[in-house]
Amino acid sequence: MKYDVIGIGLGPTNLGLAALLEEVSSTKALFFEEKESFVWHPGLLLEETTLQVPFMADLATMANPKSEFTFLNYLHETGKLYLFFSYNEFTIPRTEYNHYLNWVANKLTTLQFNSRVVNVQLEETGYKVSVLDKKTGKEKQYFSKHVVLGTGQRPSIPVPVKELWGNRVFPALQYTFKKEEIVKLDHITIVGSGQSAAEIFLDLLEEQKYHNYELEWLTRSPALRELETTKFRLEMFTPSYVDYFQNLSFEKREKGLSYFYQLRNGINPETLDAIYKKLYHRSVNFTDLRASIRLHSELESIEDGFIVNAKHLEEEKEFQLKTDAVILATGVKANIPDWFYQNFSPLINWENEQHFKLNHDFSLSFTHDHPHHFFVLTDLDYSHGTASTNLKLSVFRNQLIINTLLEKDVFKIEEKTAFQLFSSHSIR
Ligand SMILES: Cc1cc2nc3c(=O)[nH]c(=O)nc-3n(C[C@H](O)[C@H](O)[C@H](O)COP(=O)(O)OP(=O)(O)OC[C@H]3O[C@@H](n4cnc5c(N)ncnc54)[C@H](O)[C@@H]3O)c2cc1C
Incomplete structure (x- = not known):
């Protein structure tokens, strides 16, 4: 069977993509995760710790507040709406976020666990994805028109x-x-x-x-x-700022990152x-x-x-x-598999020796034209800015990806997402 899209790795980013896709289309999708079940950073799920973003940065709200997969619907279905109402906070416990993500994962039929993607190759008709079944030790090949690399970060x-x-x-x-x-x-x-x-x-x-x-x-x-949580600073975590940043020259983006480091960390x-x-x-x-x-x-x-x-x-x-x-x-760095560099380095455009070039919709910029997209959801700092890897913007990324995959504006991206004007071309 040939898939329309295969996702590699299931953290909040690809899980959100799987959820939004399931709601808006009959796209044939499959998402592989090497862990045996869904869990979000279990080694740091400490008591009384909270997310650093508001609960609205869930997997769906910013794309479609009416979605079945919103955090508010999770509260509704699990009978916790009144408790949350009186809690009266925007930042939710990290453990609760993990429960919410699990609740979404359990509703989806496109996820496959215990499955490590060990190779991806571009062929004429799309991608050949090799997957190791961690239970049986056997490798199996899958074929897909497009792929999304969501392998997150490692220490x-x-x-x-x-x-x-x-x-x-x-x-x-x-x-x-x-x-x-x-x-x-x-x-x-x-x-x-x-x-x-x-x-x-x-x-x-x-x-x-x-x-x-x-x-x-x-x-x-x-x-x-x-x-830093002042309101104007939060506008740096908006699609408007990501658009602006992405259009700067590579040298300017590289320079801008040191400023973001302060905002993010x-x-x-x-x-x-x-x-x-x-x-x-x-x-x-x-x-x-x-x-x-x-x-x-x-x-x-x-x-x-x-x-x-x-x-x-x-x-x-x-x-x-x-x-x-x-x-x-001591921080994290992008977790990009070795096969990515081995197979794709010669096929894609590079910003410099270390950083690959991405298009606006987070797809790789290939040196030759072909209709098969390879989206990347990690190591985005140099192309779209540190803000783009924040959970606040993961839905925005997924909206752009789905619009490209389905070749229509399924999701409308709000045009005016900040009061501040970042570019001289910005319209008030
Ligand atoms: C403790 C903690 C708290 C954080 N809190 C916030 C916050 O409040 N706000 C915020 O904006 N950001 C936060 N972050 C940063 C970031 O948003 C998270 O790390 C987020 O989980 C990133 O999501 P992801 O889907 O990109 O990757 P990940 O969550 O890292 O998921 C990637 C998945 O890919 C799987 N994988 C890797 N390679 C393969 C392969 N070859 N085959 C199959 N599966 C594979 C991994 O097992 C993993 O499950 C936090 C990070 C940590 C560590």
């Missing part, structure tokens, strides 16, 4: 980590799986400057009620940065407040705080015996810490 680890340290030095995304073991140790170090580092630090501060470890947080930042003010309050309450008894936050501090290496070598960036001084475990909340 970015700044220093060499030896395999034998496994349970003692690990990325933040594995935190909840390793927590039980590390809290029995004497000294835990967290490295990183963003929300995940702050959440883990807070969680381990709480856990010190039951365990006696020392806690250390190393961040390169000169100050703990709050997430701040810490929720509530998380910072909670950490401060916890430390303050601890300090009133004049006892040892058992926790410290080291600013300007960059991790340089980890030695056997868990010696952390670090550098104070402003004083330009190196220092060492003895620890028993290191949690690396």
Whole structure:
């Protein structure tokens, strides 16, 4: 059987695409996910953590508020509308978002789990997609007119980590799986400057009620940065800004990204407040705080015996810490499979040596014309800006993709999505 579209990876982005597609067309679609069932970043589903975007950034609302797959319909069908009404907040618990995504996944018939896509090749009539069935170990080929790569991101680890340290030095995304073991140790170090580092630090501060470890947080930042949420700043996360950014020259886009980094990687003010309050309450008894936050501090290496070598960036001084475990909340990078580079590098246009060129609708720009689109939903920063990978805009991306796939404007993209005018061509 030949499919119209095959999706690779099932995070919120491709799950949203699967949901919207199922509602608006009879497109033959299939989405592969290597995990055995749907789950969203389970290693960081901590109690009382919330999404950093409003609940309206669900899988459907911004495309079609009347969709069956909205978060409000999830609340309605699970009997939670009144509770949410009184909760009276826009940001929902991350665990609830995960439940919502599962609820959507369970309604869809186009998802296939335990299936790792191990190769995709462009042929004359479309794409040949090779899939490893993780249960049987057998490989099977599927054929599709178009594909969508939604393989997300993977941890970015700044220093060499030896395999034998496994349970003692690990990325933040594995935190909840390793927590039980590390809290029995004497000294835990967290490295990183963003929300995940702050959440883990807070969680381990709480856990010190039951365990006696020392806690250390190393961040390169000169100050703990709050997430910027002013209304005009939020307009940078709109289709209007993405359009503007995408039309800039590559050099201008590259430059603009450092500004976005500040906007995207701040810490929720509530998380910072909670950490401060916890430390303050601890300090009133004049006892040892058992926790410290080291600013300007960059991790340089980890030695056997868990010696952390670090550098104070402003004083330009190196220092060492003895620890028993290191949690690396040091960011993520695009998870692009090797077969992508091997098979597609010679066929596509590149912005520079590292970054492939994408069209406005997130499809690859091929060097020769053919009717088979290859959409990419990760590593978009250099083409569409950091904002475009935010959950707020994942529905916008999917709207553009569906419009291209179905060759008509199934979804109308609102024209005026910001008060600020970003381009000299903007019309008031
Ligand atoms: C803890 C956490 C909280 C976040 N909170 C927010 C937030 O509040 N707001 C926001 O805007 N962003 C947030 N993000 C960032 C980002 O929006 C999320 O990471 C989001 O999950 C990205 O969605 P995705 O669908 O692109 O990729 P992912 O969710 O990473 O999903 C990709 C999927 O592809 C699968 N896969 C990979 N390779 C293959 C293959 N070859 N074959 C089959 N399957 C494959 C993976 O198993 C994975 O399930 C958060 C990130 C983290 C880690």
